[in-house]
Amino acid sequence: QSGQLVSLNPATGEVLGRYPVFDSRKIQTCIAQAQERFQEYRWIPFAQRAAWMERVAEILLERKAEFGRLITLEMGKTLASAIAEVEKSAWVCRYYAETAAGFLAEQLVASDASCSGIRYQPLGVILAVMPWNFPFWQVFRCAAPALMAGNTLLLKHASNVPQSALCLEAIFREAGFPQGVFQTLLISAAQVAEVVADERVRGAALTGSEAAGSSLARLAGQHLKKTVLELGGSDPFIVLPSADLEAAVSTAVTARLISNGQSCIAAKRFIVHSTIAESFTAALVERFRQLKVGDPLDPQTEVGPLATPSILQEVDGQVQALVQAGAKVWVGGSPLGGNFYLPTVLSGIPAEHPVAQQEVFGPVALLFEVPDLEAAIRLANSTPFGLGASAWTTDPNEQERLLMEIEAGSVFINGLVKSDPRLPFGGIKRSGYGRELSREGILEFVNIKTFWVK
Numbered sequence: 339q340s341g342q343l344v345s346l347n348p349a350t351g352e353v354l355g356r357y358p359v360f361d362s363r364k365i366q367t368c369i370a371q372a373q374e375r376f377q378e379y380r381w382i383p384f385a386q387r388a389a390w391m392e393r394v395a396e397i398l399l400e401r402k403a404e405f406g407r408l409i410t411l412e413m414g415k416t417l418a419s420a421i422a423e424v425e426k427s428a429w430v431c432r433y434y435a436e437t438a439a440g441f442l443a444e445q446l447v448a449s450d451a452s453c454s455g456i457r458y459q460p461l462g463v464i465l466a467v468m469p470w471n472f473p474f475w476q477v478f479r480c481a482a483p484a485l486m487a488g489n490t491l492l493l494k495h496a497s498n499v500p501q502s503a504l505c506l507e508a509i510f511r512e513a514g515f516p517q518g519v520f521q522t523l524l525i526s527a528a529q530v531a532e533v534v535a536d537e538r539v540r541g542a543a544l545t546g547s548e549a550a551g552s553s554l555a556r557l558a559g560q561h562l563k564k565t566v567l568e569l570g571g572s573d574p575f576i577v578l579p580s581a582d583l584e585a586a587v588s589t590a591v592t593a594r595l596i597s598n599g600q601s602c603i604a605a606k607r608f609i610v611h612s613t614i615a616e617s618f619t620a621a622l623v624e625r626f627r628q629l630k631v632g633d634p635l636d637p638q639t640e641v642g643p644l645a646t647p648s649i650l651q652e653v654d655g656q657v658q659a660l661v662q663a664g665a666k667v668w669v670g671g672s673p674l675g676g677n678f679y680l681p682t683v684l685s686g687i688p689a690e691h692p693v694a695q696q697e698v699f700g701p702v703a704l705l706f707e708v709p710d711l712e713a714a715i716r717l718a719n720s721t722p723f724g725l726g727a728s729a730w731t732t733d734p735n736e737q738e739r740l741l742m743e744i745e746a747g748s749v750f751i752n753g754l755v756k757s758d759p760r761l762p763f764g765g766i767k768r769s770g771y772g773r774e775l776s777r778e779g780i781l782e783f784v785n786i787k788t789f790w791v792k
């Protein structure tokens with residue numbers, strides 16, 4: 339396979355670096371090394387793995403400004419949010435350094451044996467296929483539990499973030515992890531098939547689009563490999579009459595614009611009760627109008643560019659399709675030159691319109707008005723996705739119904755949907771399956787081995 343991966347600043351179009359794609363021989367060398375290293379690494383005590391993982395966290399925090407700048411240059415999120423991403427990555431490393439031994443401790447279970455129970459053993463070489471929208475965080479939230487469990491990892495990062503991909507490998511090496519425990523493969527999406535098919539690779543995690551997830555799951559199914567898929571979302575953000583409107587509006591702005599609007603758990607559909615729709619809309623539109631769009635390295639900037647021209651085209655295509663179907667543009671609604679897109683608020687969207695069923699990966703808020711709670715829940719559940727949901731109400735009965743009836747991997751009441759190392763993260767329906775983070779996350783890539791001794 340010939341070709342190059344290009345690192346390009348989406349804010350300026352400047353090429354930052356070119357990296358040759360690995361050929362099959364190099365892929366084979368990496369897989370062999372990951373497998374060989376696994377045979378030793380799996381027996382290394384938790385305390386030693388934890389010490390290396392703590393060191394990863396320290397390196398991240400010591401050099402967060404440098405890594406944050408790299409993220410911003412390569413994919414365009416604001417520098418403050420990139421640095422926050424590096425800090426959060428350190429958190430997940432520390433979290434699993436501290437908790438893995440407890441999560442994976444042997445459990446005794448009484449049975450007809452003299453001694454029986456469960457041991458948690460690593461599976462082996464795991465492939466992580468990761469996206470560019472959180473180039474550090476997505477990788478660490480997969481790698482920290484996988485490595486603490488005793489697996490080795492191969493990273494296939496998104497093609498537009500090769501510098502981040504190489505930097506991550508260097509961080510694990512610098513922290514002391516033996517060579518081969520974490521390796522970056524500079525490969526195209528098409529080359530993933532060769533890795534998944536390899537007998538030595540025991541499982542794969544993917545975060546990205548439905549198309550990529552479905553393709554990986556098909557390959558993994560063919561070769562009978564365990565997978566965890568974290569795919570798209572079209573998260574609802576429901577606002578009911580009892581809500582603290584000011585808090586709801588300001589969280590709505592943050593929730594829609596995470597990573598310049600390019601996050602799986604960004605709120606995408608704002609479902610507002612008709613009694614407060616007018617005031618919510620007015621406040622949201624005003625806030626969107628005031629947003630500073632521009633150079634993501636500038637501390638004043640609130641919204642940077644979209645990561646690639648194709649993401650921008652996709653977003654604009656979705657907006658234009660909605661406008662043609664009769665949607666009202668309150669603010670924005672068009673590109674701003676380069677890879678920049680105007681923060682946009684649309685209402686009057688036919689609920690059955692195809693775009694209302696899709697993930698809109700940019701700074702575009704879709705507003706829907708509903709007469710009651712039932713209609714809000716129905717609309718919230720009306721997409722093929724089921725990742726996260728945020729709902730705003732102080733009524734305990736409404737809160738309980740929302741928690742029970744929303745079809746999503748997580749429901750947050752009166753707050754922003756966010757990932758947290760202590761809580762499971764993942765989706766249902768076409769948002770994927772399996773869980774990351776927390777105890778559930780580390781159990782995904784282990785052999786839950788039953789032992790029974792008479």
Ligand code: NDP
Pocket residue numbers: 467468469470471494495496497498525526527528530545546547548549550551553554568569570571601602603649652697698699
């Ligand atoms: P992709 O899903 O294509 O990319 C995510 C990762 O999957 C990348 O590493 C990519 O590699 C890899 N990949 C792509 N196709 C395959 C395949 N057939 N087999 C194995 N791996 C594959 O996302 P895009 O960047 O193309 O974005 C398109 C849309 O996907 C966005 O508009 C958004 O809706 C959604 N998306 C959602 C994310 C989320 O967090 N939920 C994250 C990213 C995208 P490569 O870069 O080499 O193609």
